[in-house]
Amino acid sequence: MGLFNAFLQSYSSVSLLGALLVLVLIYLVSNFGSQEDKDPPGPRPLPLLGNLLQVDLKRPYYSLLKLSKKYGSVFTIYFGSKKVVVLAGYKTVKEALVHHADEFGDRDPMLILQDTNEGHGVLWSNGDSWKEMRRFALTNLRDFGMGKRANESKIIEECDYLIDVFKKFKGKAFDMTQPMNYAVSNIICSMVYGSRFEYDDPEFTSMVDRANKSVQLAGSPSIQIYNMYPWFGKFISKRKEFLRFYDANKKQNIEMFKNLKKTLNPQMCRGFVDAFLVRKQNLEESGVSNNHYHDNNLLSTVNNLFVAGTDTTATTLRWGLMLMAKYPKIQDQVQEELSRVIGSRQVQVEDRKNLPFLDAVIHETQRLANIVPMALPHKTSQDVTFQGHFIKKGTTVYPLLTSVLYDENEWEKPHSFHPAHFLDKEGKFVKRDAFMPFSAGRRVCLGESLARMELFLFFVTLLQHFRFTPAPGVSEDDLDLTPRVGLTLNPSPHELCAVPSSRLSLSLHLTHHPLMAQCFSSQQHRKEPPGPRPLPLLGNLLLLGRKRTYLSLMMLSKEYGSVFTVYFGHKKVVVLAGYKTVKEALVNRAEEFGERDSMFIMQEASGGHGVVWSNGDAWKEMRRFALTNLRDYGMGKKACEGKIIEECEYLAEVFTKFKDQVQEELSRVIGSRQVQVEDRKNLPFTDAVIHETQRLANIAPMALPHKTSQDVTFQGHFIKKGTTVYPLLTSVLYDENEWEKPHSFHPAHFLNKEGKFVKRDAFMPFSAGRRVCLGESLARMELFIFFVTLLQRFRFTPAPGVSEDDLDLTPCVGLGLNPPVHKLCAVPCM
Numbered sequence: 029m030g031l032f033n034a035f036l037q038s039y040s041s042v043s044l045l046g047a048l049l050v051l052v053l054i055y056l057v058s059n060f061g062s063q064e065d066k067d068p069p070g071p072r073p074l075p076l077l078g079n080l081l082q083v084d085l086k087r088p089y090y091s092l093l094k095l096s097k098k099y100g101s102v103f104t105i106y107f108g109s110k111k112v113v114v115l116a117g118y119k120t121v122k123e124a125l126v127h128h129a130d131e132f133g134d135r136d137p138m139l140i141l142q143d144t145n146e147g148h149g150v151l152w153s154n155g156d157s158w159k160e161m162r163r164f165a166l167t168n169l170r171d172f173g174m175g176k177r178a179n180e181s182k183i184i185e186e187c188d189y190l191i192d193v194f195k196k197f198k199g200k201a202f203d204m205t206q207p208m209n210y211a212v213s214n215i216i217c218s219m220v221y222g223s224r225f226e227y228d229d230p231e232f233t234s235m236v237d238r239a240n241k242s243v244q245l246a247g248s249p250s251i252q253i254y255n256m257y258p259w260f261g262k263f264i265s266k267r268k269e270f271l272r273f274y275d276a277n278k279k280q281n282i283e284m285f286k287n288l289k290k291t292l293n294p295q296m297c298r299g300f301v302d303a304f305l306v307r308k309q310n311l312e313e314s315g316v317s318n319n320h321y322h323d324n325n326l327l328s329t330v331n332n333l334f335v336a337g338t339d340t341t342a343t344t345l346r347w348g349l350m351l352m353a354k355y356p357k358i359q360d361q362v363q364e365e366l367s368r369v370i371g372s373r374q375v376q377v378e379d380r381k382n383l384p385f386l387d388a389v390i391h392e393t394q395r396l397a398n399i400v401p402m403a404l405p406h407k408t409s410q411d412v413t414f415q416g417h418f419i420k421k422g423t424t425v426y427p428l429l430t431s432v433l434y435d436e437n438e439w440e441k442p443h444s445f446h447p448a449h450f451l452d453k454e455g456k457f458v459k460r461d462a463f464m465p466f467s468a469g470r471r472v473c474l475g476e477s478l479a480r481m482e483l484f485l486f487f488v489t490l491l492q493h494f495r496f497t498p499a500p501g502v503s504e505d506d507l508d509l510t511p512r513v514g515l516t517l518n519p520s521p522h523e524l525c526a527v528p529s530s531r532l533s534l535s536l537h538l539t540h541h542p543l544m545a546q547c548f549s550s551q552q553h554r555k556e557p558p559g560p561r562p563l564p565l566l567g568n569l570l571l572l573g574r575k576r577t578y579l580s581l582m583m584l585s586k587e588y589g590s591v592f593t594v595y596f597g598h599k600k601v602v603v604l605a606g607y608k609t610v611k612e613a614l615v616n617r618a619e620e621f622g623e624r625d626s627m628f629i630m631q632e633a634s635g636g637h638g639v640v641w642s643n644g645d646a647w648k649e650m651r652r653f654a655l656t657n658l659r660d661y662g663m664g665k666k667a668c669e670g671k672i673i674e675e676c677e678y679l680a681e682v683f684t685k686f687k688d689q690v691q692e693e694l695s696r697v698i699g700s701r702q703v704q705v706e707d708r709k710n711l712p713f714t715d716a717v718i719h720e721t722q723r724l725a726n727i728a729p730m731a732l733p734h735k736t737s738q739d740v741t742f743q744g745h746f747i748k749k750g751t752t753v754y755p756l757l758t759s760v761l762y763d764e765n766e767w768e769k770p771h772s773f774h775p776a777h778f779l780n781k782e783g784k785f786v787k788r789d790a791f792m793p794f795s796a797g798r799r800v801c802l803g804e805s806l807a808r809m810e811l812f813i814f815f816v817t818l819l820q821r822f823r824f825t826p827a828p829g830v831s832e833d834d835l836d837l838t839p840c841v842g843l844g845l846n847p848p849v850h851k852l853c854a855v856p857c858m
């Protein structure tokens with residue numbers, strides 16, 4: 029039925045008859061459909077139509093699943109005259125894609141995508157060009173943050189924008205497709221173009237809308253007919269629409285490339301496009317012609333990343349929210365786990381391991397949503413004998429991912445939404461082999477790590493802020509899970525309500541938890557943190573060393589514990605000491621301890637503006653803007669590396685002026701190559717030395733003063749809203765429970781027995797939580813490159829006449845701890 033409907037949608041009956049006649053003639057002169065002995069079995073094809081009568085073109089994956097029950101896990105089917113081998117079930121798909129990765133690893137582009145991509149790019153290409161583009165895209169997307177921490181804050185920031193949009197609907201029902209697409213698209217855009225876009229920027233929104241519509245069109249029955257019978261092309265209106273969208277996005281991309289080219293700085297690539305243009309330029313300059321870095325590959329690869337990076341993840345998220353609305357009890361469980369484990373603080377990727385139920389729900393959403401049901405068509409790169417069947421080189425192969433994700437031998441309840449598929453008896457998360465929504469093998473999804481991070485952060489943040497329900501008048505049962513037709517499976521059009529879950533309801537929720545209930549009841553006693561008795565006017569000033577307040581506070585913490593009160597004159601201050609306490613306050617209770625308390629002098633100077641000394645919405649906006657823009661200008665990215673290396677050169681020049689060594693000898697010896705950030709992983713000892721320097725130097729010993737944003741009960745103590753709080757970072761970096769030799773310079777703190785670098789939780793020189801240093805990634809990169817470059821070129825020694833022991837490590841007084849005034853020799857290395 030689907031087939032004939034598709035015909036009737038697209039043709040007049042006269043042209044249809046004419047076309048059928050042509051097909052009959054072609055069939056008669058061909059030996060179509062003749063089966064070889066060892067061909068995989070399959071239903072007998074009809075002339076011209078092949079097996080189209082057995083396939084519902086609106087849901088071909090579903091028909092193939094049914095056919096696999098009859099013909100087994102490797103079978104042949106004819107889409108018109110096109111012979112296709114279908115692989116079904118986890119074991120078979122895995123065996124083909126993973127164990128015979130090369131043989132089954134080529135792509136068979138559908139005709140409509142061959143027309144537009146012409147064998148370029150990464151999705152629909154093959155051979156050396158595909159290999160080079162895939163490698164280049166992977167390397168560069170990783171450099172621009174894919175799967176890394178750098179991306180985490182970008183995604184979290186984008187969640188904030190999305191939340192603002194959702195809030196505007198004030199709990200009323202709306203279609204979430206567009207805002208979700210824009211938010212997700214911005215993540216790939218910032219990696220590809222180097223910037224995000226506003227949701228009301230018509231250039232951006234039209235590009236996303238067109239991409240989304242194209243994916244839907246590419247899976248429509250009439251375009252499938254075109255893929256099988258190209259002769260009908262000009263009669264198919266959806267094909268024309270698809271090509272129109274493709275051309276419009278192509279034009280827009282060409283315009284964007286032009287603009288990026290105008291401002292291109294090879295030392296500072298903003299994103300994938302810059303990196304590509306620089307590579308292209310370098311190859312041209314060195315006279316290498318005939319390479320893969322040409323405009324067509326740029327255009328197709330960017331388009332592929334843009335489409336694949338937007339549609340898939342946004343669709344999965346919409347399925348997730350719809351499933352939450354349909355199964356409110358599961359949503360309850362997710363939100364209970366969220367409030368118990370992270371409360372209202374900002375989520376981090378690291379939290380995933382402590383949120384097994386939520387993780388299971390995301391995995392189960394991906395499994396059931398099954399958004400790429402037949403993967404993308406593969407092709408055999410050579411003759412293969414597989415499970416006793418012969419498959420000729422060049423045969424189209426569909427790895428039927430539906431049959432893996434719904435495999436009855438692998439899943440207990442393959443057709444239900446059952447998060448327990450991913451939980452063991454103790455409620456711990458368990459991986460499942462047959463979880464294969466990203467496919468596997470050579471053509472496995474290139475954006476898997478990015479998608480996984482996005483799904484987690486977006487999903488958690490949305491569920492922290494909203495409760496999702498069906499539109500008024502629609503029951504949970506009415507929510508229809510039948511997917512819309514398309515190349516990827518979207519939910520059918522629907523609206524949901526995103527009802528803001530107020531902080532109050534979160535807190536109320538929390539009081540049900542025994543630990544929290546304990547806190548709430550102790551609040552009634554208003555037990556303030558202990559501390560030394562203050563004198564009138566002076567407070568505890570006599571106890572606080574004038575120069576090294578942080579050391580006095582360390583001493584006081586030994587007496588009064590990890591949360592204590594101290595009076596700076598008449599100003600009451602609560603001090604937090606030790607890794608566990610500081611982390612609990614700044615990370616787990618980020619909101620309550622996240623305000624800045626201005627020092628009077630800073631308040632006078634800054635007027636409460638800017639990002640360090642401000643609070644409220646102004647701070648939020650400035651921090652977000654500064655972070656986005658510093659990142660756009662390279663912070664924490666490869667783009668920054670070149671800039672820092674350049675600066676090292678200037679510094680090295682200054683240093684060498686003080687020595688009488690010959691410049692020429694210097695450059696010859698250091699002529700070895702320049703360090704790169706990537707080298708860090710191969711320099712564990714250097715890395716440990718840098719970390720240990722930061723730990724021991726402890727340059728921000730009391731962080732900057734915080735302030736409670738509301739009344740807080742913390743570790744049994746009551747702290748009033750507006751109280752100044754000092755997270756005593758010294759007490760974290762020198763915590764005797766955390767460090768083996770807290771007061772010595774001991775790089776081994778960061779090395780395991782094999783000499784490999786190990787992270788330490790109590791390494792917190794940048795502080796943590798809401799007010800964590802905004803420039804952490806930049807600083808870490810600078811420290812590494814400066815330090816390594818200087819040590820590559822110089823040996824540092826005390827000034828003549830000063831012994832190593834004479835070098836005094838007592839820091840200078842100041843807001844940050846500087847080394848005391850001293851001179852060193854920078855002796856150029858051989």
Ligand code: HEM
Nearest residue numbers: 151336337340341344400403404466467471473474475479
């Ligand atoms: C939930 C999200 C996603 C899902 C379920 C998904 C799934 C898939 C699947 C099934 C394939 C086809 C694999 C095959 O042919 O065997 C694929 C390919 C691909 N995906 Fe994804 N994907 C997702 C997100 C992303 C993102 C965010 C990006 C952006 C970088 C991306 C980029 C690609 C590319 C470039 C390919 C083609 C790889 C090649 O042919 O070598 N995907 N994806």
